Amino acid sequence: MSDTFDLIVVGGGPGGYVAALRASQLGMSVAIVESTHFGGVCLNWGCIPTKALLRSSEIHHLLHDLGTFGFSAENVSFDLPKIVARSRGIARRMGGGIAHLLKKAKVTTFDGRAKLAGRAGEAHKVSITKDGAEVAVIKSPNVILATGARGRQLPGLETDGKLIWGAREAMTPTELPKRLLVIGSGAIGIEFASFYRNMGSEVTIAEVADRILIAEDPEISAAARKAFEKQGMKIITGAKVGPLQKGENEVSTTIESASGTVDLTVDRVICAVGIVGNVEDLGLEGTKVQVDRTHIVTDGFCRTAEPGIYAIGDVAGAPWLAHKASHEGILCVEKIAGRSPQPLHALNIPGCTYSRPQIASVGLSEEKAIAAGHKVRVGRFPFMANGKAVAMGETEGMVKTVFDATTGELLGAHMIGAEVTEMIQGYVIARTGELTEAELIETVFPHPTISETMHEATLAAFDGPLHI
Amino acid sequence: MATDILMPALSPTMTEGKLARWLKKEGDKVSAGDVIAEIETDKATMEVEAVDEGILGRILVQEGVEGVAVNTPIAILVEEGEDVPDASTAQTPAVALAAEPVAASIPPASTKAAPKDESSERIFVSPLAKRMAKDRGIALGSLNGTGPNGRILKRDVEKGGNAAPVAPKTTPATPVATDGDVKRVPNSTMRKVIARRLTESKTQVPHFYVSVDIELDALLALRSKLNATAEDNSFKISVNDMMIKAVGLALKKQPGLNVQFTDAETLHFENVDISMAVSIPEGLITPIIRNADQKSLREISREAKDLAKRARAGKLKPEEFQGGTFSISNMGMFGVRDFAAIINPPQAGILAIASGEKRAVVRGDQLAIATVMTATLSVDHRAVDGALGAQWLNALRDIVQNPYTLVV
Numbered sequence: 001m002s003d004t005f006d007l008i009v010v011g012g013g014p015g016g017y018v019a020a021l022r023a024s025q026l027g028m029s030v031a032i033v034e035s036t037h038f039g040g041v042c043l044n045w046g047c048i049p050t051k052a053l054l055r056s057s058e059i060h061h062l063l064h065d066l067g068t069f070g071f072s073a074e075n076v077s078f079d080l081p082k083i084v085a086r087s088r089g090i091a092r093r094m095g096g097g098i099a100h101l102l103k104k105a106k107v108t109t110f111d112g113r114a115k116l117a118g119r120a121g122e123a124h125k126v127s128i129t130k131d132g133a134e135v136a137v138i139k140s141p142n143v144i145l146a147t148g149a150r151g152r153q154l155p156g157l158e159t160d161g162k163l164i165w166g167a168r169e170a171m172t173p174t175e176l177p178k179r180l181l182v183i184g185s186g187a188i189g190i191e192f193a194s195f196y197r198n199m200g201s202e203v204t205i206a207e208v209a210d211r212i213l214i215a216e217d218p219e220i221s222a223a224a225r226k227a228f229e230k231q232g233m234k235i236i237t238g239a240k241v242g243p244l245q246k247g248e249n250e251v252s253t254t255i256e257s258a259s260g261t262v263d264l265t266v267d268r269v270i271c272a273v274g275i276v277g278n279v280e281d282l283g284l285e286g287t288k289v290q291v292d293r294t295h296i297v298t299d300g301f302c303r304t305a306e307p308g309i310y311a312i313g314d315v316a317g318a319p320w321l322a323h324k325a326s327h328e329g330i331l332c333v334e335k336i337a338g339r340s341p342q343p344l345h346a347l348n349i350p351g352c353t354y355s356r357p358q359i360a361s362v363g364l365s366e367e368k369a370i371a372a373g374h375k376v377r378v379g380r381f382p383f384m385a386n387g388k389a390v391a392m393g394e395t396e397g398m399v400k401t402v403f404d405a406t407t408g409e410l411l412g413a414h415m416i417g418a419e420v421t422e423m424i425q426g427y428v429i430a431r432t433g434e435l436t437e438a439e440l441i442e443t444v445f446p447h448p449t450i451s452e453t454m455h456e457a458t459l460a461a462f463d464g465p466l467h468i
Numbered sequence: 469m470a471t472d473i474l475m476p477a478l479s480p481t482m483t484e485g486k487l488a489r490w491l492k493k494e495g496d497k498v499s500a501g502d503v504i505a506e507i508e509t510d511k512a513t514m515e516v517e518a519v520d521e522g523i524l525g526r527i528l529v530q531e532g533v534e535g536v537a538v539n540t541p542i543a544i545l546v547e548e549g550e551d552v553p554d555a556s557t558a559q560t561p562a563v564a565l566a567a568e569p570v571a572a573s574i575p576p577a578s579t580k581a582a583p584k585d586e587s588s589e590r591i592f593v594s595p596l597a598k599r600m601a602k603d604r605g606i607a608l609g610s611l612n613g614t615g616p617n618g619r620i621l622k623r624d625v626e627k628g629g630n631a632a633p634v635a636p637k638t639t640p641a642t643p644v645a646t647d648g649d650v651k652r653v654p655n656s657t658m659r660k661v662i663a664r665r666l667t668e669s670k671t672q673v674p675h676f677y678v679s680v681d682i683e684l685d686a687l688l689a690l691r692s693k694l695n696a697t698a699e700d701n702s703f704k705i706s707v708n709d710m711m712i713k714a715v716g717l718a719l720k721k722q723p724g725l726n727v728q729f730t731d732a733e734t735l736h737f738e739n740v741d742i743s744m745a746v747s748i749p750e751g752l753i754t755p756i757i758r759n760a761d762q763k764s765l766r767e768i769s770r771e772a773k774d775l776a777k778r779a780r781a782g783k784l785k786p787e788e789f790q791g792g793t794f795s796i797s798n799m800g801m802f803g804v805r806d807f808a809a810i811i812n813p814p815q816a817g818i819l820a821i822a823s824g825e826k827r828a829v830v831r832g833d834q835l836a837i838a839t840v841m842t843a844t845l846s847v848d849h850r851a852v853d854g855a856l857g858a859q860w861l862n863a864l865r866d867i868v869q870n871p872y873t874l875v876v
Contacts (some may be wrong), residue, residue: 244720337721340732341617406603407596407599407600407603407622408596408599409596409622433593433595434592434596434597434621434622435592435594435596436595436596436599438595438599439595
């Protein structure tokens with residue numbers, strides 16, 4: 001086997017493995033180095049296994065609402081280890097799928113940790129170690145760093161794997177905590193809060209900002225808060241979490257906020273307070289690669305300051321989303337191959353939170369659009385007025401659109417409610433293709449679907465909605 | 469069956485033209501290949517041939533009408549004995565006119581350089597960009613699409629373009645109107661194009677200028693010797709011919725100026741195609757000497773004369789004046805000491821050549837007399853930086869002052 005490749009990818013997550021597959025498609029010889037498991041956090045400890053858990057919790061919720069649909073059942077119960085086992089099984093199965101795809105694409109895989117080890121002529125050398133011993137040195141003129149990120153550890157809130165959980169512990173519980181504190185209300189915190197609340201835990205969310213889901217439009221944040229509180233969650237915003245006092249099998253703390261001080265004792269704490277990039281031990285110190293607050297600095301084509309070194313996905317900065325990583329992997333490889341990819345437009349990357357209700361958005365919030373100098377037209381449409389949503393028993397939700405009043409550009413779309421994570425792509429296509437309100441209005445939406453709310457929310461911003 | 473004859477697109481940049489002259493009258497019999505009209509476009513007058521036979525039933529656009537949009541019906545062709553409709557029959561398939569010259573032969577460099585035309589070529593544009601361009605009065609054809617497959621996007625419109633072509637006027641333009649002491653001369657198509665393109669260049673291309681004095685004595689001596697070898701005056705090489713060659717060689721030696729800037733990338737051209745500015749009564753046109761670095765002085769001389777002659781007669785083919793990679797403007801014949809030229813977009817450089825004149829020069833510590841010419845280079849700073857501009861001018865000076873490389 002030759003030790004020289006057209007491309008070396010460091011990290012086998014949704015950024016790295018997709019980059020490797022695309023490079024192989026374009027005829028490059030590719031090596032990929034992965035230390036733990038293909039699929040990265042997304043597939044093994046993130047997106048996919050949590051979706052499996054959330055599906056179970058959604059069913060649990062429905063089982064408690066059977067009467068609405070004309071059913072009755074007694075002694076409905078669940079077996080938490082089985083729910084977790086299903087989630088783990090799905091992660092394993094998807095990971096195996098990636099190994100197969102890489103093999104089929106003739107990508108050479110290396111098991112170990114990669115580190116840049118200087119140059120050999122034009123090529124970069126990458127040293128691979130396993131259990132502390134160097135197992136290979138490979139070379140390529142192009143190296144993509146796709147090492148991902150990990151949960152941020154704040155002083156005093158460090159996860160301990162027992163009482164204070166990170167994402168891993170939170171998705172492999174052996175028993176359901178009766179009382180749970182979730183610190184942080186980004187997508188990860190909210191999804192865990194939603195899972196545990198739907199499974200029956202008493203959930204408190206503490207968020208340092210003045211609203212939950214800070215990345216979303218404030219109106220959507222408020223609607224989400226209302227929905228979660230209706231489900232019985234306690235939400236404290238502007239929260240200052242005091243020292244965590246660990247007992248034998250419980251944690252006590254004091255949370256200060258504008259609405260007063262709360263003394264709280266819970267069984268478990270989930271800490272979801274952001275992300276730091278995995279930039280350590282990559283051999284960056286011998287290169288011109290710039291690191292800014294744990295993230296590698298790149299340009300629109302994922303190039304670092306060191307020629308031939310690229311970075312994609314979480315390690316290259318926000319938004320920390322698998323689809324952003326994959327897309328960057330593809331455009332980065334296409335650029336290397338001399339094609340003319342389009343740089344990634346941050347405002348065209350959708351964000352999804354798979355709680356109940358779901359939340360999805362793309363583009364600018366209304367307030368950011370106004371701050372950016374746009375004269376806006378805003379449309380809103382509630383699920384309550386949509387036939388399919390009513391038939392499904394999913395009347396909690398709304399769609400909000402923000403258009404530029406002058407040009408008709410769809411500046412942003414914000415959705416909350418059932419299935420919105422599946423629907424947001426419609427607006428993403430509109431943004432990517434630079435459609436205006438005219439094309440959206442002209443589009444025939446199928447009836448009856450919840451997606452008709454997307455049409456109505458566009459009409460609402462212009463001529464007025466028809467069904468309200 | 470009556471068919472419409474449409475205003476043809478004679479070049480990829482053409483959106484409208486002037487119907488200069490009808491060569492056939494209503495009722496004349498027309499065969500395929502007959503020249504039926506002359507059309508004046510941006511920069512040239514071209515003959516229009518019929519592709520079908522029949523009777524020229526009705527002329528819809530009279531001679532002298534300006535701003536006739538491409539694909540507007542200009543006449544109706546009928547079969548012998550057929551009634552002539554009063555107006556264009558939009559339902560019947562239109563007969564396009566074969567136009568000589570044919571635009572398809574334009575080389576790749578110009579395809580990139582030439583703005584897209586709205587009427588004759590499909591333009592890929594997002595709905596948002598289309599609406600914004602319309603609102604701002606920007607012609608889509610003047611925009612450089614940077615999206616997938618050259619699709620014009622919002623960002624391209626925001627970077628600006630040129631005003632949209634005006635709707636065709638239905639009445640012939642009055643050539644000159646007198647208004648008190650002011651004589652009002654309607655701008656010709658060419659005047660409008662010059663105004664638009666040079667405004668675009670001066671407002672959108674950050675120019676910088678570098679000048680050098682170049683001694684011409686060696687070049688003039690070589691020129692005399694070369695011309696003395698011409699039997700029967702079969703050729704006569706001018707200083708301009710030699711400068712075209714010298715610029716060609718300098719661009720080959722320092723290819724950094726043989727470029728074109730676009731937002732996404734800078735295009736580096738293999739071929740050295742030199743546009744030479746030729747003054748004509750209506751304005752200015754820039755026919756191209758292609759591969760000037762590879763041609764002999766004799767070839768350049770012959771081509772330059774032919775192109776200049778046809779340029780003045782308004783008979784250049786589009787590919788003969790579209791798509792050069794660098795320009796020369798020579799005002800040597802007007803006795804000027806120096807001047808700076810405006811870049812001819814999308815090129816990145818133009819060399820302004822002033823008159824050669826005897827000047828006092830210092831050699832060592834002695835005064836001497838030499839024939840000196842000041843050449844000023846205008847450069848697009850987006851693509852080329854100052855040092856490179858200076859190096860290129862030095863390379864040019866070396867070639868001109870040691871002119872044997874022009875013939876070796």
